[in-house]
Amino acid sequence: DAGITQSPRHKVTETGTPVTLRCHQTENHRYMYWYRQDPGHGLRLIHYSYGVKDTDKGEVSDGYSVSRSKTEDFLLTLESATSSQTSVYFCATTGTGLGPDTQYFGPGTRLTVL
Amino acid sequence: GDSVTQMEGPVTLSEEAFLTINCTYTATGYPSLFWYVQYPGEGLQLLLKATKADDKGSNKGFEATYRKETTSFHLEKGSVQVSDSAVYFCALSPDDMRFGAGTRLTVKP
Numbered sequence: 001d002a003g004i005t006q007s008p009r010h011k012v013t014e015t016g017t018p019v020t021l022r023c024h025q026t027e028n029h030r031y032m033y034w035y036r037q038d039p040g041h042g043l044r045l046i047h048y049s050y051g052v053k054d055t056d057k058g059e060v061s062d063g064y065s066v067s068r069s070k071t072e073d074f075l076l077t078l079e080s081a082t083s084s085q086t087s088v089y090f091c092a093t094t095g096t097g098l099g100p101d102t103q104y105f106g107p108g109t110r111l112t113v114l
Numbered sequence: 115g116d117s118v119t120q121m122e123g124p125v126t127l128s129e130e131a132f133l134t135i136n137c138t139y140t141a142t143g144y145p146s147l148f149w150y151v152q153y154p155g156e157g158l159q160l161l162l163k164a165t166k167a168d169d170k171g172s173n174k175g176f177e178a179t180y181r182k183e184t185t186s187f188h189l190e191k192g193s194v195q196v197s198d199s200a201v202y203f204c205a206l207s208p209d210d211m212r213f214g215a216g217t218r219l220t221v222k223p
């Protein structure tokens with residue numbers, strides 16, 4: 001398995017507070033992704049990165065920002081958390097030439113916004 | 115845009131029963147199709163894939179055939195085990211990955 005960790009694994013926060021989730025990989029993969037998983041919706045892409053300092057929006061990017069200052073770390077920030085952002089967040093990575101299907105997923109972060 | 119629709123669950127089967135989970139897709143081009151599996155408390159893992167029409171993906175006794183004429187990619191297994199209990203996601207990828215809503219399978223001894 002690819003070495004992908006996410007922190008924290010669980011977080012409870014209040015509406016209006018900033019939250020940052022971290023994804024760390026040890027595979028030197030170029031591509032990194034943030035998804036959210038909600039009942040009835042499967043996984044939806046929030047943002048992705050195709051290299052250091054190179055990021056782009058996914059399907060559900062409103063209310064989220066990302067940063068990638070190092071190959072191994074991809075941060076997801078909720079500037080002002082809302083209850084609609086209560087979800088399970090998954091990070092995934094893939095290497096150059098492997099294609100989007102060869103994504104390795106982290107264990108997930110369960111975020112609850114009260 | 116491109117999307118997949120999969121049968122709603124949950125699905126509950128007895129051990130050794132036959133499994134089918136339906137998946138249909140909508141796409142403007144010729145995407146690759148995938149089935150992912152998520153075991154409790156874990157991230158998703160690629161189960162199988164097919165990259166063109168009539169391809170059959172298979173892994174761990176699971177199979178799915180890319181049917182262009184019916185725009186389908188149904189997941190099948192002839193004899194399920196308790197260890198197959200998980201959530202199964204159909205997905206397609208023209209570029210970025212698009213996932214279905216997931217189908218929870220519970221297999222009882």
